Amino acid sequence: MKSETPESSSTMQKNPINSTDNQPYSEKENIGNGISLDKEHKLGVFEKYLALWVALCMGIGILLSQFVPVIGNTLESWQVQDINIPIGICLFFMMYPALLNFQFSEVKKLGKNPLPIILTLVSNWILAPLVAAGLGYLFLRNFDPQLIVAVILLGSSPCTAMVLVWGSLANGNQEQNVINTSINTITLIFLYVPMVKLLTGIQNIEIPWVWLLITVSIFIGIPLILGIVSKQLILKIKDKDWLENKYRPVVGKISMVALLFTLVVLFSINGQTMISNPLELLIVSAPLLIGFVIVVGFNLLITKIFRLKYREAIITTIIGSSSHFEIAIATAIGLYGVGSYAALGTTMGLFWEVPIMLGLVYLGKFLHKKNFWKPKPKIEELEEAKA
Secondary structure (H helix, E strand, O other): OOOOOHHHHHHHHHHHHHHHOOOOOOOEOOOOOOOEEEEOOOEEEHOOHHHHHHHHHHHHHHHHHHHHHHHHHHHHOEEEOOOOHHHHHHHHHHHHHHHOOOOOHHHHHHHOOOOHHHHHHHHHHHHHHHHHEEEEEEEEHOOOOHHHHHHHHHOOOOOOOHHHHHHOOOOOOOOHHHHHHHHHHHHHHHHHHHHHHHHHHHOOOOHHHHHHHHHHHHHHHHHHHHHHHHHHHHHHHOHHHHHHHHHHHHHHHHHHHHHHHHHHHHEEEEEEEHHHHHHHHHHHHHHHHHHHHHHHHHHHHHHHHHHOOOOHHHHHHHHHHHHHHHHHHHHHHHHHOOOOHHHHHHHHHHHHHHHHHHHHHHHHHHHOOOOOOOOOHHHHHHHHHHH
């Protein structure tokens, strides 16, 4: 590996978000959720076919509901104060690895190059929620209101976990990615409940906002606090290398297992409802898919208009177009129960998001080859460097 000159090192430190180095950060980079990417940015077989495993677990759950219904009935009965215990445990292990990524120190770097991050926040907290609410009303106003709530929950929850995977695969600027996901964690805590309450209230959909607040506190607040505390303890007892290369992969794999087990439980309990009402599941996919097209298209266009470089533009597009399906599923279950239309609707968001985000990675690379994001003229770059 080539050594850096003092001048080049200084330049990278001044403006790391604008780094144009397309080389990976390490031989094997752990990026959370138990997924490690090698220097060629390739996923393992399990992660590469995650959409297949999701569909398979949904199918297993439906089969169990039809041929061994006692399993679903038993799992549904394990509740305390309307909270399903197996699902609650799984949701915690789904959330904890994502919130373990939170780094408050990264938020302080926002001022180095705020434009890409500001554009992402606009997409996450203005465009995506409004598009979700509008399309939800357009397609689902004659169906169960819980389906509209499911779409709003997905549209109002910017991702803090899987975007690290997609960004690395796309060879995007991972420092910007970490800064953005850290900021998203903070904004989720303060904006998620008001946004969901506002968008459902506009459509006269009554939701128990106190229970919404409690649900978010349980499934974001507790994992976040435990993530911060456990990270500090590990750094004191062990070191950063052990945290990144030993601890994260283990809890990340547990997170994946918890996600898939949650799907089996959800569909084993709701299988008969799905079979009896297939139209609802099909129709809820319409606002989700069209919403993806609108938001992705907007982010591609806006990053081109503001003349971002590829590595910053692709991260802005990926984060600005994705949703935190874990918290959306957790909130839906907390509000309406594991056997609800809202829970099924948010699960469909997960089903579609994985292949769409993978497709966006390849679309970004294709557009990059076609010079969609044209580099700035040298004169402008020199002027920016002087400023």
